[in-house]
Amino acid sequence: xxxxxxxGAEVKKPGESLKISCKGSGFDFTNYWIGWVRQMPGxxxxxxxxxxxxxxxxxxxxxxxxxxxxxxxxxxxxxYLQWSSLQASDTAMYYCARRPxxxxxxxxxxxxxGQGTLVTVSS
Amino acid sequence: QSVLTxxxxxxxxxxxxxxxxxxxxxSNIGSKIVSWYQQLPGTAPxxxxxxxxxxxxxxxxxxxxxxxxxxxxxxxxGLQSEDEADYYxxxxxxxxxxxxxxxxxxxxTVL
Numbered sequence: 001x002x003x004x005x006x007x008g009a010e011v012k013k014p015g016e017s018l019k020i021s022c023k024g025s026g027f028d029f030t031n032y033w034i035g036w037v038r039q040m041p042g043x044x045x046x047x048x049x050x051x052x053x054x055x056x057x058x059x060x061x062x063x064x065x066x067x068x069x070x071x072x073x074x075x076x077x078x079x080y081l082q083w084s085s086l087q088a089s090d091t092a093m094y095y096c097a098r099r100p101x102x103x104x105x106x107x108x109x110x111x112x113x114g115q116g117t118l119v120t121v122s123s
Numbered sequence: 124q125s126v127l128t129x130x131x132x133x134x135x136x137x138x139x140x141x142x143x144x145x146x147x148x149x150s151n152i153g154s155k156i157v158s159w160y161q162q163l164p165g166t167a168p169x170x171x172x173x174x175x176x177x178x179x180x181x182x183x184x185x186x187x188x189x190x191x192x193x194x195x196x197x198x199x200x201g202l203q204s205e206d207e208a209d210y211y212x213x214x215x216x217x218x219x220x221x222x223x224x225x226x227x228x229x230x231x232t233v234l
Contacts, residue, residue, distance in 0.1 A: 044228040109158040109173040
């Protein structure tokens with residue numbers, strides 16, 4: 001069974017750093033792209049970026065470039081999303097999701113999603 | 124960069140057919156790969172339609188997708204109470220580095 005299991009909810013203060021994780025199981029983690037999607041409270045979905053764990057090829061949305069870092073450790077089938085200095089505006093639910101392809105018509109969509117990690121940033 | 128516009132809300136009664144539109148500004152959605160995601164309250168999104176009109180296994184055939192010109196549509200026939208959710212269209216934008224653009228979402232209420 002394909003699963004993406006994300007790390008638990010976090011409460012942080014402005015200026016703190018944070019790294020959340022997304023562990024895949026039930027599939028070859030190196031054969032799929034893993035993306036991150038933000039959902040601010042009461043708002044819609046926003047693409048943040050995506051990584052191919054086999055070679056760490058990473059693409060960022062221009063809106064998030066320089067604001068977050070996406071990484072992966074293929075040896076433990078885990079992708080990460082990290083911040084060096086959180087702001088209150090980073091308060092949101094963050095989802096990781098699996099994407100079979102970025103080019104093939106038949107696979108260019110998120111087919112499995114993690115359960116989400118709620119990040120709350122408040123002083 | 125394309126912007127995808129959805130109606131903020133839609134509604135229908137059980138058994139009805141409801142259609143949710145997704146229009147693109149700045150580009151022709153007819154040249155893009157469109158997906159639709161359903162997000163039930165308090166849960167992660169789930170893909171309903173991919174490659175414009177394909178359903179993953181397990182998605183009822185009450186859900187169908189189409190694409191034409193500058194808009195795409197999700198149709199839900201035989202509306203059920205459990206269909207009450209937020210629905211998002213998404214299109215792959217390969218104009219720059221490549222990214223998924225999401226529509227703003229449509230909240231479907233089953234009356």
